Amino acid sequence: xxxxxxxxxxCGSNIAGTVDVEKVAAAARTIPGVVVACDYxxxxxxxxxxxxxxxxxxxxxxxxxxxxxxxxxxxxxxRRAAEREGLNPYMVExxxxxxxxxxxxxxxxxATEKAIVLMRAAVAKVKRDTPLTAGxxxxxxxxxxxxxxxxxxxxxxxxxxxxxxxxxxxxxxTIGGKMAQLDKTFPTLDCSAxxxxxxxxxxxxxxxINLYTxxxxxxxxxxxGNFTVTIRKKARFVREDRCTGCGACMExxxxxxxxxxxxxxxxxxxxxxxxxAQAIPNVAxxxxxxxLKLQTGKCGVCEKVCAAGAIDYTQQDExxxxxxxxxxxxxxxxxxxxxxxxxxxxxRYPDVITSLELERLMNAxxxxxxxxxxxxxxxxxxxxxFIQCVGSRGQTCRDKSYCSKICCMYTAKHAMLIRxxxxxxxxxxxxxxxxxxGKNFDEFYRRAAEEYQVDYRKGQVGxxxxxxxxxxxQGSDLLEDxxxxxxxxxxxxxxxxxxxxxARKLATMLTASMDNNDFFTEAHPxxxxxxxxxxxxxxxxxxQGPKDIPxxxxxxxxxxxxxxxxxxxxxxxxxxxxxxxxxxRCNGCGECEKVCPYGAISYEEKELRVMGxxxxxxxxxxxxxxxxxxGACTVACPxxxxxxxxxxxxxxxAEVDAICR
Amino acid sequence: xxxxxxxxxxxxxxKARELDLYARQCAEKLGxxxxxxxxxxxxxxxxxxxxxxxxPKLSAVRALEKARQQGQDLITVCAACHHVIKRVNDDMxxxxxxxxxxxxxxxxxxxxxxxxxxxxxxEVLRDEIGFDAIRARVEKPLTGEKIGAYYxxxxxxxxxxxxxxxxxxxxxxxxxxAALGADPVEFPMRNECCxxxxxxxxxxxxxxxxxxxIENALKNGVEELVTACPLCRYNLKKVAGGQIRVxxxxxxxxxxxxxxxxxxxxx
Numbered sequence: 001x002x003x004x005x006x007x008x009x010x011c012g013s014n015i016a017g018t019v020d021v022e023k024v025a026a027a028a029r030t031i032p033g034v035v036v037a038c039d040y041x042x043x044x045x046x047x048x049x050x051x052x053x054x055x056x057x058x059x060x061x062x063x064x065x066x067x068x069x070x071x072x073x074x075x076x077x078x079r080r081a082a083e084r085e086g087l088n089p090y091m092v093e094x095x096x097x098x099x100x101x102x103x104x105x106x107x108x109x110x111a112t113e114k115a116i117v118l119m120r121a122a123v124a125k126v127k128r129d130t131p132l133t134a135g136x137x138x139x140x141x142x143x144x145x146x147x148x149x150x151x152x153x154x155x156x157x158x159x160x161x162x163x164x165x166x167x168x169x170x171x172x173x174t175i176g177g178k179m180a181q182l183d184k185t186f187p188t189l190d191c192s193a194x195x196x197x198x199x200x201x202x203x204x205x206x207x208x209i210n211l212y213t214x215x216x217x218x219x220x221x222x223x224x225g226n227f228t229v230t231i232r233k234k235a236r237f238v239r240e241d242r243c244t245g246c247g248a249c250m251e252x253x254x255x256x257x258x259x260x261x262x263x264x265x266x267x268x269x270x271x272x273x274x275x276x277a278q279a280i281p282n283v284a285x286x287x288x289x290x291x292l293k294l295q296t297g298k299c300g301v302c303e304k305v306c307a308a309g310a311i312d313y314t315q316q317d318e319x320x321x322x323x324x325x326x327x328x329x330x331x332x333x334x335x336x337x338x339x340x341x342x343x344x345x346x347x348r349y350p351d352v353i354t355s356l357e358l359e360r361l362m363n364a365x366x367x368x369x370x371x372x373x374x375x376x377x378x379x380x381x382x383x384x385x386f387i388q389c390v391g392s393r394g395q396t397c398r399d400k401s402y403c404s405k406i407c408c409m410y411t412a413k414h415a416m417l418i419r420x421x422x423x424x425x426x427x428x429x430x431x432x433x434x435x436x437x438g439k440n441f442d443e444f445y446r447r448a449a450e451e452y453q454v455d456y457r458k459g460q461v462g463x464x465x466x467x468x469x470x471x472x473x474q475g476s477d478l479l480e481d482x483x484x485x486x487x488x489x490x491x492x493x494x495x496x497x498x499x500x501x502x503a504r505k506l507a508t509m510l511t512a513s514m515d516n517n518d519f520f521t522e523a524h525p526x527x528x529x530x531x532x533x534x535x536x537x538x539x540x541x542x543x544q545g546p547k548d549i550p551x552x553x554x555x556x557x558x559x560x561x562x563x564x565x566x567x568x569x570x571x572x573x574x575x576x577x578x579x580x581x582x583x584x585r586c587n588g589c590g591e592c593e594k595v596c597p598y599g600a601i602s603y604e605e606k607e608l609r610v611m612g613x614x615x616x617x618x619x620x621x622x623x624x625x626x627x628x629x630x631g632a633c634t635v636a637c638p639x640x641x642x643x644x645x646x647x648x649x650x651x652x653x654a655e656v657d658a659i660c661r
Numbered sequence: 662x663x664x665x666x667x668x669x670x671x672x673x674x675x676k677a678r679e680l681d682l683y684a685r686q687c688a689e690k691l692g693x694x695x696x697x698x699x700x701x702x703x704x705x706x707x708x709x710x711x712x713x714x715x716x717p718k719l720s721a722v723r724a725l726e727k728a729r730q731q732g733q734d735l736i737t738v739c740a741a742c743h744h745v746i747k748r749v750n751d752d753m754x755x756x757x758x759x760x761x762x763x764x765x766x767x768x769x770x771x772x773x774x775x776x777x778x779x780x781x782x783x784e785v786l787r788d789e790i791g792f793d794a795i796r797a798r799v800e801k802p803l804t805g806e807k808i809g810a811y812y813x814x815x816x817x818x819x820x821x822x823x824x825x826x827x828x829x830x831x832x833x834x835x836x837x838x839a840a841l842g843a844d845p846v847e848f849p850m851r852n853e854c855c856x857x858x859x860x861x862x863x864x865x866x867x868x869x870x871x872x873x874x875i876e877n878a879l880k881n882g883v884e885e886l887v888t889a890c891p892l893c894r895y896n897l898k899k900v901a902g903g904q905i906r907v908x909x910x911x912x913x914x915x916x917x918x919x920x921x922x923x924x925x926x927x928x
Contacts, residue, residue, distance in 0.1 A: 342829025396821070465849030467880065472849075 002062035002127055005036045005055045006119060009043035009068035011098055018102040020112040024067060027116045031123055035059045044074045049081040056085040063091045063126035067119050069098040088131030090576065090646055095122035117659050124658035128651045132576035137625055139225040139572060140325040143563050144169065146217055146506060149177020150196060150549060151541025151556045152330030153203050158560030160208035164567045167322060168203065169231055171502065173214045174279035175200055177332055181262060181356060183363040185549055186413040187444035193365075197278045204280045213281060216502070218319065220327070220509040223600075223625040224536030225572045227324045235315040237286035237294070238272070242310035245274060245282030249302035249311070258290040260367070264357045266375060267367035272302045272311075277365060284310075326536050326563045327510060329520055330556070331500040333542035336391050338495050340398045344390065345464045350376040351471060352464060352491045355407070358414055372422065374490055381489035384418060385473045386411050386429040387461050391496035393432065400496045400517060405546035407494035408435045412448040414492065419452040428455040428486065430475050438548070457484070464491055497546050511599040512537045520544050530559040534598055535628065538562050577646035578627035579634060581620045584608055585641040588618030592633035592642050600626035601633060663789065665736035665780070666728035667695035668746060671703050673739055677891040683911035684738045684782055686920050691790050691798060695736060698727050704745040707858065715763045721749035722763050725777045734778040736785060738911065740890035744815040744823070747779045751822045781816065781825065783889065783910070787833050792840040800919030802842025808913065809846045809883030810834030811874065813893040814854050828852065834887065834910060841917035850877035855896040871896040875905060887913055 006028035010016035021039040028037035036055050040048045043066055055061060064087065066078050071094040079089035097115040105111035143159050145152045148170030156166045168175065180200075182192035203209050212231055219230040253270035260269040262276050271290035274282060284302075292299035293313055303311040335356050338346045346352045351374045353361070364370035374381050388411055392404040408431070415427045434456070436445045448454045461475035471488045499518045507514045512532040513521045520539050523531040530539050540559040541552045566572075581592070583606060593601040600623045607616050620642065622633075633642045634649065643649055673681035688695050702720035709717040724746060728735040737743040753760045754775025764772040780788075786795060810831075817828040826833050831852060838845040853874055856867025875897060878886055885906040888894050898907045915921045 342827055348830075463849070463853070465877075467849070467877070 001033045003035045003059055004031075004033045004063045004065060004123055004126055005052070005059060005061045006034055006038075006065045006067065006123065007043055007048075007052055007055075008037070008039040008097075008119070009048070009066065010039060010041045011043075011069060011102075012041065015068070015098050015102045015115075018105055018108055018111045019097060019115045020108065021067075021115075023112050024097070024115050024119055028065075028119055028123065031120065033127060034123060035061070043068050044077055049077070052078065052081050053085040056082065056087055061087065063093070063129055065093050065095060065119065065122045065126050067095040067097045067115065067122070070094075070096050070100075088133075090132040091126065091129050093122040093126040093129065095119045120661070121655040121658045124654040125651045128648070128654055129646070132645055134576045135574040135624055136571045137223075137225055137574065139567060139569055140227070140323045141165065141567050142167065142322070142324050143326045143328060143567060144217075144227070144229055144322070144324040145328045145330055145540070147177070147330035147332050147500075147541070147543070148172075148175030148203075148211070148213065149330065149332045149541065150179045150199070151332060151543075151552045152177070152328070153199050154553045154556035155328050155330060155538075155540045155560045155563070156209055157199065157203055157206065158557050159563050159567075160203075160206045162560075162564045163208070164564065165208050165210070167210045167212060167231075167324070169212045169215050169217055171214070171216050172275065173236065173283075173285040174275045174281070175203065175211065175213060176276075176278075176280070178334075178356075179549065180276060180278075181264070181359060181363075183359045183366075184413060184417060186409045187438075187440045189413070189417070193278060200278065200280045211281065212320070214285060215320075217506060217509065222323075223623060225325045225566070225569075226625070227327055227536065229322055229324055229327070231320045231322065233318040233320060235288075235317050236283070237288070237291070237311065237313055237315045238284045239310045239312050239315075240281060240283050242308045243283040243306075244308050244310075245279075245284070246307070247274065247284075248305045248307070249284055250274065252301050252305045254299065254301060255290050255292050258287055263360045263367050264354070266357060266360055286311075286313075326538060326566050328538045328540050328559055328563060329503070329506060329510065329512065329532070329543050330540040330559075331503045331506060331543040333497040333546070334500055335495045336400075336498050338390050338493055341390060341493075343463050344387065344461065344491070344493060345466075345471075346493060349464065349466060349471060349491075350374075351381075351489060352493065354493050354495045355410055355414065358492050362414075362417065372418065372425075372490075379489070380422075381425060383426045383470075383486065383488045384428070384490045384492065385461075385471075385486065385488040386415060386427070386492045386494060388429065388431045388494045389460075389496075390493040400498065402496075402517060402546065403435065404495075404497045405435075406497065406548045408433075409438070409441060409444065409548065411492075411494045412436070412445045412454075415454040416444075416448040416452050419448075419454060426455070427452075428457060428473075428488075430457050430459055430461050430473075432458070432460065438550075459484075464488075497542065499543055503543055510534060510537050511597065513597065530555055530562055533628070535626075536566065572625075574625055575627075575629055576624075577629040577644060578624040579622045579629070579631070579642055579644050581622065581637075582641040582643065583617075583619045584610055585639055586617075586619040587639060588620065589638060591636045591638060592620050595632040595636040597630065597632065598626050598628050600624075600628075663693045664696055664733060665693060665785070666731050666733040667697045668701055668704070668724050668735060668737050668742055669697060670737070670739040670742035671706075672741075672891040677739070677894070677909065680738055680889075680891065680909040680911050683909070683915035683920065687911060687914050687918055688782075690918050690920065691786070691795065693785065693789070696731075696733070698724055698735075701727075704742045706741055706745070708745045708748045712759070715759055715766060718749045718752065718759065719763060719767065721746045722753060722767060722773060725750055725753065725775075725779070726767070726769055726773045728777045729773065734780050736780050736782060738782045738889065740781075740813060740815040740888070741892060743779070743781045743889075748819075748822055750775050750777060750779050781889070783816075783833050783837065784825065786837060792836050795837070796840040796842075799841055799917045801917055803838070803913065803917050804842050804844075806843045807846050807882055807884045808838050808843045809848050809878045809881070809886050810838060810851055810910075811855075811878075811886045811888045811893060811897065811907075812852045813888060813890050814852070814857070815890055817852060837910065838887070838913070841913060843913070843917075846878075846881050846883045848878050848881035848883055850874045855890075855893040857892060857896070860892075860896055860899075867896055868900055871900045875901050878905060885913075 025037040095118040142165040255271035259265040360366040459476040463474040538559040820828040835845040856870040860867035887910040
């Protein structure tokens, strides 16, 4: 019979206040196999650990049960203590008599009785514990960052500056993301491009960073430390190594009807184009759909004017395969297109625009050279109405349920800038609540309302319609308790943000989980906010949830720190508590693969010896590097052959028996 | 010829007789028939706001159950009746406390659980007959007539339950008018409230709301307004004076199909 020691912790009065710890220790002594049982004030203290190691030494213990707090708190502490004394760390079990007992009960007798039951279950389990050894695997010292906006760039720069190689994959022809489209940033009102473009240049010049623009991730395989990724480099029809970014092709291109994405479609661009002046790489790209040469075979003007000979109409997509140790999702967001809100008439009235469109209308490099003009007829607006929470915080299927977080601040910014540049314009803001937590944020909003006399009205807008050549905004003012009807030349909708539409596809490739809104889920909302539950996948920026630029950069840095921590390891120790099928009894049905959230299970044809005969069978195989030990497969397996090491079916049933006895 | 169980409603027997009459005549011409439910009772006129009271909903449940027995869809023409019956049907479908209590009280052989499909006359025209088929039957096209479709609230909202049309930019009436050869005018206030029952307790407030609709219609060049709701027609007509004609959609339908005799109701 294995020799077991039981150690009961008082945790000051946390446990001992409700549980009679001496009685628990005494009860342990009556269990066959328990050769020593004692209680101590703080088992996690040096002296407490010493009690355990001394007992292992003196009694030659085969297993240890510590009755204390949640295993999330000190399981590692006690395992290390046991390991120091030469006992396999997986021969230590924790009975949680604090969170699951003393803290939630008031009656001392009942709590003590329950603590004894929990202890008994742990003893039953430890008797069936087997020594486990963690596997090891190498680490490819290179990170992949998916998305080249401010989140991806920040993470990539931090990782690169720590001395590791980083590849950035960006689906657009240039890095920079949404921040490049913004005019000014709150609450400091500094120019967005002025603070972003140095970062872009730094990324391009950093020798540890490799940019794949106009590229997308096609396939991901492998596991933490050892990912293999296929990247599709889309055909630009322009040779990056030759193009000098002179822009001659853009000037001469006869096809000029494509909507300019960078200006939110407010103006047009040529079929061959560089998205904006500070684009990186500063290399043209041909939009095949609008290119006359590629569509009809007739034209070829850009090829003729290109002095560098960079145009190549025959270019094909290229597939590149690379190895990575860590992957960072930084796929960002997009503002919704609010067509489903018929009451606002977006799409019907050209002077109803979104906030991002306003950014372009106010930007010196925008379609109006920074002069605020109505898109319908180019007149200078007199009355401007902002509507907040368009598509956010709603309860219908049209809306996002969440708060998009950035809109209150950027609307205050827009309102303030308009009043500052054009004091003759009147600005009204309809809001549900003004939410401005953040350093210097509320002061910023108050400045807009008080100093710049922006007319804030608590209430929502129910209808926008055209009358006598201008828009009429019909809404409610809840503070004055009345309906309001005001004319407007320009209506700006602060629309909800949503994750990039490509994020879902990527999450599937990465086996990273997502919430109902398609935001990536973090491993723990408080304690592991930049890691995905899938090992080796990290999260940076808006892809995890709405956040502003300062918050995005902080999170990007945190993700970088996690990546650096991973890449700095010589080898990785895997959790040995992984699933293992008993091959001989496995019938290869496929149920376990279906439930595995980590893509750790596959099937192989194996030659097995069954009842003295050799036969070929399809059986489940667990990739222990991917397996996180969740146990879903052990429950799904209809033949009960999938077992979790350290939590085997046998052990769990023994615990149940011990509890029910 | 598809047959529908028809719930006309009280107003259609009195003040809004043309709504009822032309609906029947046009149906015959377009190839479906309205079979009036035997012994129907008032729908209640307003969907009751009290969420714990079954009494005002019972007559609607009875009508729905009768239609189920006939194995027919239940058709309505009056917007208010449609609103009440469709929403009560949804309550029964949801199967909550109200449904349970209504069924216990009424004691049908098998409980009524929202099996009947409730359709508005306009939905039948759009989804069953089709506007192309209607266009083909037009005898006196309303060429050049600037008609504004007035929807009001009852048919459209709450949109999740009514499932009638896009509540913010509806199109069924305009499409019908276009099929009849008219020149439909989309005016912004076509889905705003007419004042509704406020006319009973605060005629001034109701008048104010209705006037906004009329003024907006006039501004957009509307010469005639059509509606499916007797109350909307009453409120709008009151403030319209002689400036604008307010009719039921069935009237203009009958006119275009060549069913209307000179001088009003051809009873």
